[in-house]
Amino acid sequence: MKQNILKVGSVMGLLLLIGVFTSCNNAKKENNQELGNIASIEETIEKPAVELRKPIVFITGNDKGNSHFYDSARVFFKQKNYEVINGKYSVEEIISWMNENATKNPYGEVHIVNNNNPFKAMALETVVNGEKVTTETLQKAINEKKLPLVKTEAITDDTKIIFHSNQLAANTNLVNTLKSAFIAENKVPQIVASTYYNVFGGEFSNHYLAKPYYVFYPTANSPGKVDLSKEIAKKYPEEKEIVWFDALNNERERYIGEPYTIQHTVPVNLELDYHNSDNEIPQFEMQEEIMDFIASEEDLLKEVQKTNIPLEKFRWTYVVKNSKLKIKGRSSVLCVLKPLTKPYGDLEHVKPDTNNKRLYAMK
Incomplete structure (x- = not known):
């Protein structure tokens, strides 16, 4: 009998302790939840949004x-x-x-x-x-x-x-x-x-974007539109929609999305001072000699490479003034622009959404 009473007492005591721990954990959860709610409220009222000016x-x-x-x-x-x-x-x-x-x-x-x-x-x-x-x-x-x-x-x-x-x-x-x-x-x-x-x-849109395609030639030495159209077609084989010869002869967008050509001229001015140099100032008779000289001079070549235009696509001239060698290059750039148009629905330009x-x- 005494052993049964002791067993019952032990079980009752264990249940009582479990109840105490459970109530403590629940209290902690409630407190944590209250703290979380307070933090959440503080975050929402932390700072008002800054009103930005109009563009x-x-x-x-x-x-x-x-x-x-x-x-x-x-x-x-x-x-x-x-x-x-x-x-x-x-x-x-x-x-x-x-x-x-x-x-x-x-x-x-x-x-x-x-x-x-x-x-x-x-x-x-x-x-x-x-x-x-x-x-x-x-x-x-x-x-x-x-x-x-x-x-x-x-x-x-x-x-x-x-x-x-x-x-x-x-x-x-x-x-x-x-x-x-x-x-x-x-x-x-x-x-x-x-x-x-x-x-x-533009004639059809006040503002639109266009994809550029380039072909170069030495200024005043154009090989002609037929050769240029073959060159640019070879350069951009993935572009199948543009008729290059027509595009190179077209100066404006006559219908929405029609490719057309604009032209740039890119100059390059190079200079070397031989005042304190033991080397003689070189003399050139042909374009190829000037290009070979530029290619042999690292600093000069870097200046040309900054343009991303091949060396042979410039028309080169030079002058010697006192102890300075001045080399000038000019390249003509034909840029075919293909306006971006929507691939579906009515034919219209893609909106330039920044x-x-x-x-x-x-x-």
């Missing part, structure tokens, strides 16, 4: 000849009710304007319109009356502290600096350098650019 647009150049790029861009963005700023032709002026006109609301979208030649420096100055923007010249201006710093209140990490240029996104080093120019202390804006050409003022990662790259 602004910098028109960074003036049209020359028959071009209407800048005028058409100005009209396009005014129709969107964006604030348009004219007369700012350098990175220095753009940043200064942003600083001088900063408010409690940071900039949301900063559009920069620049009609650049992808084979040359940008048509945008680093500082007022300074060098044109390249990776090297812009980095130099940053290192020498010639550019103003963007005010911290002017931008956020959500600010977008959108470049409406030609194939700028293909130059990753330049895009990264542009990004560093617009950093404000610990706030880093996003740089948005496209690998396509930006076209403003949030579309297939059209624009974001750094």
Whole structure:
């Protein structure tokens, strides 16, 4: 009997202890849940969203000849009710304007319109009356502290600096350098650019994008459109939709999506000073001799390679002045543009949506 009573007592005691532990665990869970709820509430009321300013647009150049790029861009963005700023032709002026006109609301979208030649420096100055923007010249201006710093209140990490240029996104080093120019202390804006050409003022769309295809020849020494069409067809065998000879002879988009050709001229200026050199200044009689000489001089060859145009596609001349050898090259670039059109539905251009990662790259 006593043993039974002891067993019953032990079981009752064990049940009592289990009940105590269970109630403690439940209490802890309730407390943790209450703390979690409090933390969740604090997160939702932590900070109000910052209201960003309406988009602004910098028109960074003036049209020359028959071009209407800048005028058409100005009209396009005014129709969107964006604030348009004219007369700012350098990175220095753009940043200064942003600083001088900063408010409690940071900039949301900063559009920069620049009609650049992808084979040359940008048509945008680093500082007022300074060098044109390249990776090297812009980095130099940053290192020498010639550019103003963007005010911290002017931008956020959500600010977008959108470049409406030609194939700028293909130059990753330049895009990264542009990004560093617009950093404000610990706030880093996003740089948005496209690998396509930006076209403003088209007959069928005020703004559209076009894919470029290139063929080169030494200026004033064209082999003719027939040979050029064969060369470009060989260069881009995957492109089956373009009739190259027709495209090279077409100067405008006559129907939506029709390929057409624009032309660039790319100069190269090379110089060697023989003042303190034991070598004689070379003399050349043929183009091939000049090209062979450039190929043998590492620094000169690097300057040509920066253009991404083959050495033999330049027309070369030279002069000797005092102790300096000056070599000049000029290449003509025929650029076939194929406007981007929708692959379905009515024939129309693809909308240049800067949030579309297939059209624009974001750094």
